[in-house]
Amino acid sequence: MSARPEPRPLSPRASEIVAAARELLEEQGRDALTxxxxxxxxxxxxxSLYKHLPDKAAVEVALIERGFVELGDALHAAVADSAPSHVVANLLATYRKHALANPGLYRLATSGALPRQRLAPGLDEWAGTPFYLAVGxxxxxxALFSFAHGMVILELDSRYPDGSDLDRTWAExxxxxxSLSP
Structure with a gap:
């Protein structure tokens, strides 16, 4: 597993603010995060918030960084712990499980322009590296990431017809x- 870039450190109070922001994000969605x-x-x-974080964008960046760390750790572990014949399936199952368990954070981290210049250098690339490790x-x-992301967003948005067997769609x-991996 490659070394994980660390998110920018936060003070204890800023960490509390980011934790509260995450709760708000997951409970009420991105629009409610003011x-x-x-x-x-x-x-x-x-x-008083501005004493600890300069603006809302800084709160969002801190959330995105933590989301990339959590997802990246889970995906790197899924790849490392999988037999070659199961690596893609395990990677996709882990991605889906994590995204569906954290829909607000997932949407924040994956929709709209990514503020790469404000993120810890290399963090987004590191979080996505397991897709390359899985297929080489x-x-x-x-393409594999695009499949996973598209499936998750459509599932989160309830865009599949009633009765769709999404487990089978993911498996297919x-x-x-x-079958395409070298």
Whole structure:
């Protein structure tokens, strides 16, 4: 497993703010994540937040970094712990499980423009490396990620018809990508 880039360190109070922001994000969604709502959750006034984090974007970056660390750790472990014949299936199952368990954080980290210049250098690439490790070819790895992301977003948005066997759809995707791996 390659060395994980560490997110920028936060003070204990900033960590509490980010934890509260994550709870708010998961409970009410991205639109509800405002500095005012965050301050209310913490029982303080909104201007007090700016002593610890300069703006809402800094809160979001801290959340994205933590999300990439959690997902990346899980995906790297899935690849490392898998037999070659099961690596793609285990990677996809881990990705799906993590994304569905953290839908607010997942959406924040994967929708819209990614503020790479504000993230810990290399963190997003490290988090995505397991896709390459699973298939051994960069373009196939991007296609595999795109499949996983598209499946998750459609599942989160309840876009599949009622009665769809999504477990089978994921399994068929894993089988197809496994057959393409060198």
């Amino acid at each position: 500095m005012r709502a965050l301050a209310e959750r913490l029982g303080i006034r909104a201007p 070819e960069p373009h196939l790895a991007q 995707g894993a089988r197809a990508f496994s």
